[in-house]
Amino acid sequence: MYDCIIVGQGIAGTVLAYTFLRNQKIPFVINAEEFPSASQVAGGIFNPLTGKNLVKTWLADDLFPFLHTFYREIEKVLGEQFLHSMPIYRPFRSIKEQNEWIAKSTLPEFEPYLNTAVAEEQYSLDVRNPYGGIETLQAGWIELPKLLATFRCFLEKKSLYFSEIFDYSALQIFSEKVVYKGIEAEKIIFCEGTRATMNPFFENLPFNFAKGETIDIFMKEASFESIINQGISIIPLRKNTFRVASTYSWHKLDWEISQKARAELTEKASNLLKKDFSVLTQKAGIRPATKNRRPIIGLHPRMPQIGIFNGLGSKGVSLAPYLADRFFKHLYENVPLPDEINAPT
Ligand SMILES: Cc1cc2nc3c(=O)[nH]c(=O)nc-3n(C[C@H](O)[C@H](O)[C@H](O)COP(=O)(O)OP(=O)(O)OC[C@H]3O[C@@H](n4cnc5c(N)ncnc54)[C@H](O)[C@@H]3O)c2cc1C
Structure with missing residues (x-):
């Protein structure tokens, strides 16, 4: 018998499955490769200070130290690199903004996340920055398609994965276990991203989906090695791209x-940008965002064998590792989940 069936292998299902494994529990993952996945489209950025006014991300002091350790560890286990730690450079829009942000950087809660002593020359050739800029630290991006594909192979080698559209009507629920087409597990946790709206076990989930698109560009001789952010983010993928x-x-x-x-x-x-570029590719996807911008995590109110790990919105990369750990501790040690999380109904 498995400890848990996990339905969906986007970043939510991947991180949750790995959390089970690193705690010596055995998950079995079922994922429909034919469905679109937001994780295949995402920029993959993790950023402790977001928005025009540099607002500290919810739970940032817990999420960011945890995610670095988590992704480094999974890199080691899988033998592949997909974590790219790098600052996010934000050119100031005005002198006023420069003053405000420099003042903010001296506050104790922002100090670990901001660098004001920026070596501007590394950006000036490529980026319009007449007022200089500031760097957000503890940031970077994850190559999500690579992480997901490598983890899928890892699970397949252990016979812990198969690809199919989960058939809700084939799930048998008993008091101590669930059985799906002969696969027995103590629990089943759904990580279906936006397709959670098709799940008959959960109704009225407080989603507010948001569509998003990205483009990849070719820009010759640009040399910055940080993410540039001002309304949009420009991520250095590889040479000239x-x-x-x-x-x-x-x-x-x-x-x-x-x-x-x-x-x-x-x-x-x-x-x-100061340099010309051409568009190579474009992608579109839908973020499983919620009305209050907090995830949906927990067990079904009447069927505790069934759970959900979803609603990661536009921050799946930074939220998933810490919250999967909290969910695991909730399941096995009865530790409460963070207050603001949406409990499933
Ligand atoms: C344009 C764009 C840019 C983004 N940029 C960022 C960013 O920079 N940083 C960041 O952190 N986040 C970003 N996001 C958000 C991020 O993509 C999401 O937070 C995250 O991918 C959600 O992951 P998920 O696993 O919940 O869902 P998904 O990635 O959608 O995965 C769901 C999985 O469940 C499977 N599934 C669903 N139903 C079934 C079923 N019935 N049977 C079997 N399998 C099923 C699907 O096939 C899929 O593989 C961005 C999103 C978009 C659209």
Whole structure:
């Protein structure tokens, strides 16, 4: 008997499955490779200070030390590199902003996350920064498709994975276990991203999905090795290739790329970059965001053999490791989940 069946292998299912394994529990993962996945589209950025006004991410002091250790450890286990730690450089928009952010950087709660002594010359050739800029530390990006593919192979070698569309009607629920097509486990946890709305076990989940698009660009002789952020983020992927991420839209929630998003990203990147570039590819996806921007995690109120780990919104990379650990401790040590999390209904 397995400890848990996990449905879905985006970043949520991947991180949760690995959390079970690192705690000597055995998960079995079922994932439909034919469904789109937000994790395959995401920029993969983790960033402790977000938004125009540098707001500290919810739980940042817990999430960020934890995620570095977590991703480094999984890299070691899988024998592949996909964690790219690097600062996020934010050119100031004005002298006023420069003053405000420099003042903010002296506050104790921001001090571990901000560097004001920026070597501006590394950016000046490529980026418009007439007022200089500031760097956010403990940041970077994760190559999600590589992490997900490598972890899938790892699970397959251990016979802990298969690819199919989960058939909800085939799940048998007993008081001490669940059985799905002959696979027995103590619990089942759904990590289906936006497809959670099809799940008959959970109703009225407080989702507020947000569509997003990215473009990859080719830019010759650009040499910065940090993420550049001002309204959009420009991520150095490899030599001469960068990802521009991302748009937000709450209308027309499909997985199709659009001209409108391409134009918006191109214009914002042109305003920020000094060099010409051409667009290589474009991707679109839907973030499993919630109304109060907090995840949905917990066990079913009447069927404690069934759980959910979802609602990671636009921050799956930074939220998943710490919250999977908290969920695990909740399941096995009865430790309460963080207060603001949405409990499933
Ligand atoms: C344009 C864009 C940019 C983004 N940028 C960032 C970023 O920079 N940093 C960041 O942290 N986040 C970012 N995000 C958000 C991030 O993508 C999400 O937080 C994260 O991917 C959610 O992961 P998930 O595992 O919950 O869902 P998904 O990645 O969608 O995975 C769900 C999985 O469940 C499977 N599944 C669903 N239903 C079934 C079923 N019935 N049977 C079997 N399998 C099933 C699907 O096939 C899929 O593999 C971005 C999102 C978008 C769209």
